[in-house]
Amino acid sequence: MAYECILTDVRGDGPLKTGVITLNRPKQMNALNDQLMDELGEALMAFDRDSSIGSIIVTGSEKAFAAGADISAMADYDHMEAFHRQHISRNWETIRQVRKPVIAAVAGFALGGGCEVAMMCDVVLAADNARFGQPEIKIGIVPGAGGTQRLPRAIGKSKAMELLLTGKFMTAEDAERAGLVSRVIPLANLMEEALALCAQINAQSQPSVMMIKELVNESFESGLSTGVRYERRLFHSLFGTQDQREGMGAFVQKRAPEFKHR
Numbered sequence: 001m002a003y004e005c006i007l008t009d010v011r012g013d014g015p016l017k018t019g020v021i022t023l024n025r026p027k028q029m030n031a032l033n034d035q036l037m038d039e040l041g042e043a044l045m046a047f048d049r050d051s052s053i054g055s056i057i058v059t060g061s062e063k064a065f066a067a068g069a070d071i072s073a074m075a076d077y078d079h080m081e082a083f084h085r086q087h088i089s090r091n092w093e094t095i096r097q098v099r100k101p102v103i104a105a106v107a108g109f110a111l112g113g114g115c116e117v118a119m120m121c122d123v124v125l126a127a128d129n130a131r132f133g134q135p136e137i138k139i140g141i142v143p144g145a146g147g148t149q150r151l152p153r154a155i156g157k158s159k160a161m162e163l164l165l166t167g168k169f170m171t172a173e174d175a176e177r178a179g180l181v182s183r184v185i186p187l188a189n190l191m192e193e194a195l196a197l198c199a200q201i202n203a204q205s206q207p208s209v210m211m212i213k214e215l216v217n218e219s220f221e222s223g224l225s226t227g228v229r230y231e232r233r234l235f236h237s238l239f240g241t242q243d244q245r246e247g248m249g250a251f252v253q254k255r256a257p258e259f260k261h262r
């Protein structure tokens with residue numbers, strides 16, 4: 001399918017490749033309109049279905065990962081339009097259906113819906129110029145795609161409240177200190193580092209990769225006891241796989257594993 005608001009690419013030279021999705025509405029700082037969110041969802045699901053892809057990177061430009069939902073598209077909505085037409089809600093959860101790891105490589109602004117999309121990803125890597133925030137309060141609304149839920153889980157209640165209640169931005173360094181991002185990387189090296197991380201993930205046993213993602217998100221997005229119980233069940237199930245036998249056998253024999261499902 002031809003996309004207008006995103007670019008897609010496949011990178012890497014191992015048996016499993018990395019799907020790269022670049023948000024591409026440069027004039028609007030990658031503001032997330034309906035078409036972009038539709039295209040992002042389709043590209044994510046296409047990479048998820050593709051058995052030659054092991055992981056996915058979502059990135060933006062050097063100036064903006066995404067400066068939020070498109071305010072000009074929403075400005076004249078009334079309550080019924082926002083609710084009934086499902087215009088701004090139907091396509092925001094697709095990213096959560098993806099089973100493969102999704103890495104957000106964030107440079108520049110990740111604000112409002114942009115910060116929310118980054119938080120829906122499994123790992124967030126930040127360029128040193130990245131700025132995170134939920135400035136919805138400044139335009140008379142509240143976050144609508146998980147910001148009030150995922151931000152406190154990511155950085156704790158007090159820091160999240162301060163950001164949410166003031167709309168101020170967080171630097172990449174502060175975001176790393178708070179645990180919102182896993183690493184800060186010089187802007188020029190962001191994609192190289194993101195691709196290197198994906199190559200490391202792609203070399204692992206893919207059922208384990210997908211189950212770890214499912215397990216972490218199960219607990220992160222629900223209660224701890226449910227997550228721990230779920231973890232026990234999937235842990236047991238892996239003892240029915242060849243990769244478990246190979247992985248543990250290789251350790252005992254002091255050699256590198258040759259996973260079948262990679």
Ligand code: CO8
Pocket residue numbers: 027028029031032067068069070071072088089090092109111112113114135136139142143144145
């Ligand atoms: N929507 C639409 N256009 C935008 C947006 C946006 N979110 N952000 C920037 N733009 C546009 C500007 O209007 C401007 O366009 P033009 O050149 O035609 O005037 C262009 O991008 C460049 O922006 P600026 O001139 O403002 O550039 P600056 O460098 O001065 O500032 C900022 C950059 C700080 C990013 C600034 O543009 C800004 O504050 N943007 C708005 C940030 C914001 O409020 N984001 C939250 C939006 S609301 C939201 O995300 C709710 C999500 C709910 C999802 C619900 C799903 C169910």
